[in-house]
Amino acid sequence: MSERPSEESTGVDSASANSSEADGCEGCEAAKGGGRRGFLFAAGTTLLTVGGGLAAVPIVGVAIGPAEAGDPNRWISLGKATDFKIGETVLVKFTNPWDSPTDGDTNENVCYVRCIDHATFQVFAVTCAHLGCPVEWFAQSRLFMCPCHGGVYYEDGARASGPPPRGLYEYVWRVEDGSFEILGGRLPGLQEST
Amino acid sequence: MKSSGVIGRTLGWVDDRTGLVAVTEHAMFHKVPRSAKWWYVFGSATLMFFIVQLVTGVLLTTLFVPSAAEAYQSLVYIDEKIPMGWMLRALHGWSSNAMCIMMLIHMTQIFLHGTYKYPRELTWVAGVALCVTTLGLAFTGQIMRWDANAYWGLGIGAAIVDRVPLIGNWLRSVVLGGPDISGATLSRFFALHVFILPGTAIGLIGLHLILVLKGGISEMPKVGQPVEPETYREEYEGRVKKTGVPFFPDAARRDMVFCGAALIGLIGLAAWYGPFGPGPLPSPTIIEVAPRPDGLFLWLFAVLALLPPDTETFLILVGPPVGIAFLAALPFISPRGERAPSRRPISVIILCIIVTALAVLTWLGETSPWSPVMKAWTSIPTPVEYVRGRSPLELQGAIQLQYAQCRNCHSIGGEGGERGPALDDVATRLNWDQLVRQIQQGGGNMPAYGKNLSSAETEALVAFLSTLDGGHLPARIPGAMERQPGRDQSPTADPRAEGESDADADTVAAR
Numbered sequence: 001m002s003e004r005p006s007e008e009s010t011g012v013d014s015a016s017a018n019s020s021e022a023d024g025c026e027g028c029e030a031a032k033g034g035g036r037r038g039f040l041f042a043a044g045t046t047l048l049t050v051g052g053g054l055a056a057v058p059i060v061g062v063a064i065g066p067a068e069a070g071d072p073n074r075w076i077s078l079g080k081a082t083d084f085k086i087g088e089t090v091l092v093k094f095t096n097p098w099d100s101p102t103d104g105d106t107n108e109n110v111c112y113v114r115c116i117d118h119a120t121f122q123v124f125a126v127t128c129a130h131l132g133c134p135v136e137w138f139a140q141s142r143l144f145m146c147p148c149h150g151g152v153y154y155e156d157g158a159r160a161s162g163p164p165p166r167g168l169y170e171y172v173w174r175v176e177d178g179s180f181e182i183l184g185g186r187l188p189g190l191q192e193s194t
Numbered sequence: 195m196k197s198s199g200v201i202g203r204t205l206g207w208v209d210d211r212t213g214l215v216a217v218t219e220h221a222m223f224h225k226v227p228r229s230a231k232w233w234y235v236f237g238s239a240t241l242m243f244f245i246v247q248l249v250t251g252v253l254l255t256t257l258f259v260p261s262a263a264e265a266y267q268s269l270v271y272i273d274e275k276i277p278m279g280w281m282l283r284a285l286h287g288w289s290s291n292a293m294c295i296m297m298l299i300h301m302t303q304i305f306l307h308g309t310y311k312y313p314r315e316l317t318w319v320a321g322v323a324l325c326v327t328t329l330g331l332a333f334t335g336q337i338m339r340w341d342a343n344a345y346w347g348l349g350i351g352a353a354i355v356d357r358v359p360l361i362g363n364w365l366r367s368v369v370l371g372g373p374d375i376s377g378a379t380l381s382r383f384f385a386l387h388v389f390i391l392p393g394t395a396i397g398l399i400g401l402h403l404i405l406v407l408k409g410g411i412s413e414m415p416k417v418g419q420p421v422e423p424e425t426y427r428e429e430y431e432g433r434v435k436k437t438g439v440p441f442f443p444d445a446a447r448r449d450m451v452f453c454g455a456a457l458i459g460l461i462g463l464a465a466w467y468g469p470f471g472p473g474p475l476p477s478p479t480i481i482e483v484a485p486r487p488d489g490l491f492l493w494l495f496a497v498l499a500l501l502p503p504d505t506e507t508f509l510i511l512v513g514p515p516v517g518i519a520f521l522a523a524l525p526f527i528s529p530r531g532e533r534a535p536s537r538r539p540i541s542v543i544i545l546c547i548i549v550t551a552l553a554v555l556t557w558l559g560e561t562s563p564w565s566p567v568m569k570a571w572t573s574i575p576t577p578v579e580y581v582r583g584r585s586p587l588e589l590q591g592a593i594q595l596q597y598a599q600c601r602n603c604h605s606i607g608g609e610g611g612e613r614g615p616a617l618d619d620v621a622t623r624l625n626w627d628q629l630v631r632q633i634q635q636g637g638g639n640m641p642a643y644g645k646n647l648s649s650a651e652t653e654a655l656v657a658f659l660s661t662l663d664g665g666h667l668p669a670r671i672p673g674a675m676e677r678q679p680g681r682d683q684s685p686t687a688d689p690r691a692e693g694e695s696d697a698d699a700d701t702v703a704a705r
């Protein structure tokens with residue numbers, strides 16, 4: 001780099017014609033070399049990287065934020081435990097423990113509560129363990145049927161037939177001071193432990 | 195810019211400053227092969243429908259509210275209150291289908307004619323990327339129609355994403371924008387449908403067109419004129435120079451006729467059939483729905499129902515990327531050689547298999563024989579001839595058949611579910627004991643009713659089923675069609691024996 005490229009070499013047309021750059025691009029030369037141009041190039045690269053990194057914090061943060069928000073599950077009361085009729089399975093509405101102003105109806109949710117006795121329950125998600133369609137309870141045949149691909153479950157949630165790989169998802173429940181509560185908030189899925 | 199008039203001088207000035215006039219001139223008047231005729235109109239038609247999508251889509255964003263609390267009402271408002279709003283939605287919906295169909299025909303033609311070969315490999319790759327983007331637009335568009343199908347369709351998408359090993363659950367939250375489907379989900383899909391995917395499509399279309407201009411429009415394939423990368427360009431250019439015609443107006447005439455007709459057809463369809471949906475409300479609490487995807491994705495719906503459960507996750511997750519990668523790799527697998535379909539039997543066979551498979555799967559998806567008919571047990575009558583002359587026990591069984599939801603999966607008299615076999619002639623296939631066992635223990639995709647029916651209910655049901663002989667079909671296994679063991683046959687007049695002698699009826703019953 002004894003002979004610095006002339007200023008005109010920055011022009012697009014003359015750049016390739018400049019003999020001093022025949023062995024490399026101008027940027028590479030500048031990056032390798034010292035002096036003012038090398039410094040500017042290094043400073044530019046650094047500033048852009050730092051700026052990009054800083055900008056990425058809110059961008060990536062908002063994009064993946066929902067996955068990093070921690071456990072959304074909360075205890076949700078479904079009423080008095082003794083209000084459930086023994087031997088019946090019923091569809092019960094509840095409200096998601098988290099919400100935003102734009103949720104509308106999606107803030108509501110439902111689950112099936114099977115009351116075996118007033119101290120023993122099973123709470124099933126309505127979403128089929130196959131691909132999440134809503135299963136329907138038929139009290140007469142004591143079966144849950146899925147309208148999508150024909151999955152069927154017994155009244156205890158066990159898989160009866162069709163494509164589902166497992167039984168219905170179950171919510172964890174408890175009876176606190178006579179109030180029947182489930183741990184809900186997250187859409188159940190195959191990778192949940194319940 | 196030889197013309198010296200005002201227009202000529204203006205164009206000259208613009209070209210001097212931008213270079214765009216020369217580029218446009220080249221694009222319009224470059225020479226294309228004389229053989230590029232009606233087969234070549236589908237790409238243009240795809241582009242035209244995309245433009246319709248852009249224009250109608252931009253207008254729809256001025257009316258549609260991408261909030262889960264208001265989206266549905268805003269769609270109804272567009273349909274019912276905005277003058278011509280319904281037509282705008284109809285155009286957007288029908289044009290989406292038309293664009294996908296034109297794109298698929300275009301791709302089929304390119305595949306059939308081997309056009310993806312040298313030197314047009316990257317034109318094809320950009321086309322494959324456009325195909326994926328377009329299907330993404332179609333899927334996210336269904337979500338914008340914020341109804342029950344959209345809501346539960348998202349649930350299915352979420353369940354699929356959830357199956358990704360290790361990061362599935364994390365990824366699901368990113369896609370849904372939260373731990374469950376919510377307002378944030380609609381917002382995310384709105385951003386995809388309105389910004390990200392259309393932006394990608396516009397970029398890819400630009401690239402695709404630049405590549406088409408660079409590589410030149412292909413000739414119709416000719417037997418004995420294989421693609422040899424060493425000489426192809428020179429020969430192609432030579433031929434086009436000698437016999438080619440300018441794209442505009444010579445070749446463009448057909449595009450214009452086809453696109454014009456297609457556009458009028460689109461307007462006709464939209465005006466006649468109106469907009470798609472919205473269907474039932476998108477509420478998680480309304481579960482009496484049977485979610486179905488739009489026609490374009492019915493084959494996928496069928497695939498999800500028919501895949502064997504143990505390989506399902508693997509196939510759902512690995513199948514699509516491998517399929518797309520294979521499509522994109524096609525020109526590199528087969529960059530040279532004959533283009534004529536008659537010389538590429540394997541390609542033609544593969545194409546036939548794919549088209550047939552998609553058609554059959556779409557038809558299956560439409561009829562979805564694997565889905566129970568959820569309302570069959572209450573809404574479909576029992577055929578009169580199946581209850582005429584039956585004993586009280588058998589009649590009780592006929593009621594039991596309805597009441598235990600058997601008809602959700604089994605049809606009689608041609609009505610009911612198709613998941614299990616039709617029961618019209620079940621008595622010829624199973625004897626009394628086998629019927630009892632099948633009902634109590636299930637098996638072969640049937641749940642076991644053992645715990646759910648009392649023995650009296652089972653007995654009545656079997657008594658009824660053993661009268662269903664398909665209208666005098668002979669027994670197909672020993673012991674079939676014997677009524678309840680030890681039961682006195684005499685009180686029951688055989689319902690089908692009217693006009694026949696008692697002896698005949700007895701023979702039938704005893705057979």
Ligand code: FES
Pocket residue numbers: 128129130131132133146147148149150151162163164
């Ligand atoms: S989603 Fe229920 S069977 Fe597929």
